[in-house]
Amino acid sequence: MKEKLEKKKEEKKGLKSFLNPSLDRRKFLKVSGVLGSAAVAAPALLKSKKTSAASYSENTPDALETDSDVTLKHSVCLMCHSACGTRGRVKDGVLLKIDGNPYHPNNLEPDERLSYSTDPTSETAKKTNGRLCPKGQAGVQTIYDPYRIKNPLKKIGDRDSGKWKEITWEQAIDEIADILKDIWDNDTDIDSSFPEFGKVANKLVFSAGRIEHGQKEFTDRIFKNGFGTINYRNDHTSICEVSHHTAGDIVSGFKKDHWKPDVLNCEYIIWWGSNPLEASFPMNPLSRKVSAFLKNGGKMDVVDPRLSNSAAKAIQTGGRWVAPKPGTDAALALGIARWIIDNKKYDEGFLKLTQPGKTNTVTGKTEYTYSDATYLVDTSTGAFLTAEAAGLVSSGDPDADKNVVWDGAQGVIYDTVDSAEILPGAVTVNGKTCKTAFEIYKEEVEKKTIAEYADICGVDQTTIEAMADEFTSHGKKAVVDAYRGAVQHTNGAYAMMAILSLNMLIGNFDWKGG
Template sequence: MSYGLGVLDDRESPAGIGQLDRREFLQLSGGLLSAAAFGTTVFRAAPARAHSLGEFTPDLTEDDPDVLFIHSVCQMCHSRCGIKCKIRDGVLLKIDGNPWHPNNRGEDERLSYATPLAAARHERGRLCPKGQSGIQTVYDPFRIQHPLKRTGPRGSGSWRTISWEQAFSEIAATINALIPYGVRLTQMIDPDNADVGPIANQLLFSPGRSVEGSFHDRIFKAGYGTQNYRLDHTSICETSHHVANENCLLYDHLKKKGGPTHLKPDFDGAEYMIIFGANPVEANFPMVALGRKFADMRARGGKIVVVDPRLSNSAARADQWVPVIPGGDAALGMGMARVILDGGLFNAGYLRNANPAGAGAAGEPTFTDATWLVIVQSDHPSAGLFLTAAEAGVASPVDAANPVCIAEGTGAVTEAAVSGSSPPPVVGELDPRDPGQGSVTVNGIKCRSAFGLYADRVREKTVAEYASVCGVSEQTIIELATELTAHGRKASVWTYRGVVQHTNGTYAHLAVKTLNLLIGNVDYAGGLSKGGGSYDEKKAEGGLDTSVVPGGVTPSGVRIDRAKAAYVPSKTYFSGRPAPRPWFPLATHGNFQEVVPSIQEQYPYAAKVLITYWNAWPYSVPGGRRVWEETVANEALLPLFVAISPVMGEVAAWADYILPDTTYLEKWSFPGTTPTITTKFAGFQQPVVGRFDGRTIGDNGSWTFNPEAPNEYTPYLPDTKQFTDILIGLAKAIDPSFPGTGASGFENGAPCRRAWDFFR
């Protein structure tokens, strides 16, 4: 099909708002250049200066007192670099890097906050070409300028513009007709199948890489109560990585609460690093920072090895490239582990710390479960699980559910207390066994330590056998393992999408990631870092806890993608095996691929409403286009489809309504960055074009001054809205008392009537 643009704008722009066409923009920016070229007094060419970032090209805008600089955050990709936008007469002329932002300059290069603003005008951080081209996003002539309503069959490209008032009222009326608001949480989709939940779940919100998660959760989760409040893209990106990390880095054993989804290598302190499929030079995030850190580490004399089937840009710039058979990463990791175990090259002292107190007493930041005992007696009801203090017969345990180990030195069965106040430090034996036995018996139960079981699994193959699986020579595997263990904690192994996007991704990631635990580098300079973190705006002086929604509700039932739900006979949705479509009890970050096929098959229930935002489902899901078009073209399968999008695309083209949101250069949010950045900071995204003049556009294109909001923001395209404003408008149209919005939408009674109320 072709994506007909139809009628995008059938009325004139309001007077007083200059929407630039390409010619006007070139005239203005060309005017700046010609003024400088002819030596007017308006612009003086800045002399080229030696700088820590190298020789800067003179930038005429920096000496022009009429050029306004506004700092914000780039969203041309997920890296979220800081940007310094240069604006004259309301026109965005240039985007540079923010010299204060940790993505854009290294720790030793960043501007001091004491730098006078006049001096800071001449400072820039690095920015990639895509970030610089963001200027073309805001001035894209194909942006949608007004809400659109479909006038022909879905996908026909026939539209007419409508007002926001009409859009909100019609969409809300349709939603309420399909899913009566008052009973959305009490009326079951199928009374005979109550476990799938109430009719609220038939409203689906599917965002992509949104930076407004806390706000759309406020609307769709706490306000509306649909279990499908965030059918986001993570599973086509890195779910296998997150699931592996959460299980490998479990931080609350008793609550079965997963650990952090990311641990990143600390380039700044590292001596040696092996990178499996992470491509920091060309494709990772934050790319600008990673490229710099990669180069800096090598310049300092650090050694970088890249494991990749291709000679990628990263591999080409590394000290060593190790080509691996695609999907063979786990075998390479296990082969290295075999070398490390057989050679006694692992950090036994680190691994033996069995609880936080034990680690603390040893001066270690983290502990491991290496010494915890696992029940290996096949006829035991808890076979395969950690032996508990109760099962071990520990007298007066801190918590009967705590794990146990065999204490180092005494050989006593000991509770490895990970809970309770002031639990004693515990150091365990790594692989205790009864004399002449392959296991240790505790209270009549046969057990092995987690480390012992891991070693057994690693030793199922020889290094030569692992070499034949992964395509890396035995000698190279030995050399990699030997060098990894020769740098103390200042070494790491980093795995990412090249490893985790195979069908064995979670297990491959675990196999390779565990090498870090063998050298004990977690939370060490030069090892693995959990990052600097960010400041919590909720805890700022005068800040609100925006996650609290007065009158908020709690979703129930199962998601349409069946993530985090088990297909078991005790559930009403169980209908014998095999299930009509798979269920995904371990998918802690959703299953984006399943969203549209599930709508198509109306399993486990029919969808009524789909709202998308930053969503490119047919483009990003392999083979997705056919099922997408078959599904969304059928109004019986999807009665209402609303796309929130600034441009026409393969998703929006099929919608019933398109609500044009602003670009990232016309909105507020608090985008963070990744743990690769070890500086604690908070990013703030703010409008850099548009007007703060309290005027809003009316239905007839006239301007109305709003005395209640003298600082009300009007985007560059004045009849578009920030995403948060769209959600507030839609929520209020669905019900005037929609939780978390309106005159007293916040916990302290403050209003949540517009985007600024939320972000200020």
């Protein structure tokens, strides 16, 4: 017995020193033998035990929830752009913890949220927390970060010296005001030789970086509406998402620069440079909706060079992780478009519509959006053909600048017909050779084969074809949701336009599930 105890003691000692760099080969082999024996015995020793998920009421209450000296402060999180609701727990003027606001739509689903009539000081309100991501909870660390800049910094020394000194708010306001008063002039041109420069007030550029909700509206009142500079808020750049907004503006005729998928009613989503399970916004409710989407049988593919959490979830639920070479997103989008066009899987009835509120002759349903697919383009200038240029009206006529379409026999003003041709070939109107916007798009897409697009983006041709087939197999209940990952390149705006065109091909804008 004594020998056995000594042996056990030696084995235990060996286990403790297992991670010790000085462990020699003999001890390593001895410990390995012990671990091997344990592995063999594990199935017999480690019995499974039935467990059940603990409900909130079964958990030990947080001390901050029962401390009568803790007060609740409701606000909005600005740790990202989602603006979720927050509830700060404060004691003696110190923020101790940040929870989710149980009244806020981002933090809880409609059947979970507290009614606005619920007294925030009631026990029910105090013990009900909304969901909040770790980044939001980390707001406490941001507030009390010892390196947090709390006062204005003024550059000293040369421009590239990197030297700054802290000054008071009063000094900063006085010095800035002294400079601004000399250029607060909305009547005088900066340079009469270049009137496009605008007035002297435009010499002020207010560049605030990633300015958030409330801040941008407040500063707009000062610099845009008050001071009058056209350079009132430069808060996006090409390394953020300005190209995303630019593409949206161009595609929508400068009416809308951002769309989101109807996740809960969709059947298939391609998340393109958009990772709903760890980014995008509002991330908190979006991730919940994606979970419900997958639970209800939805399928998703994720386009991202990086194996993200969203991509892993796509693989886990039967979808695809598609990893193009960085910066080649447009080639992948055009490859998908090539398959759709080759197989005539686009919504022809939608593309033929000249204006909203008209009937799709293929589906028989009313469409509330439309495209410029039917508009004629003067091939000599690359500009849309106007009614005046087509000889349909004279200069100065109210319809002079309206677009022209081909009705099958001649060019007519777009709003005189409900639908028009999209592939009539080259046509002549008032001596001008024209093609429809869709015809030109089709020709550009067909300049390369799917195999060539696959070679550019590094995605297998069969994958491109499978994505295109899936995308066109759900009617209008399929969506491509693209975001920053696809546009943070010098060709970002063009890449986003190529991607958004996929949604246009199936006409899913403003449709349930689209």
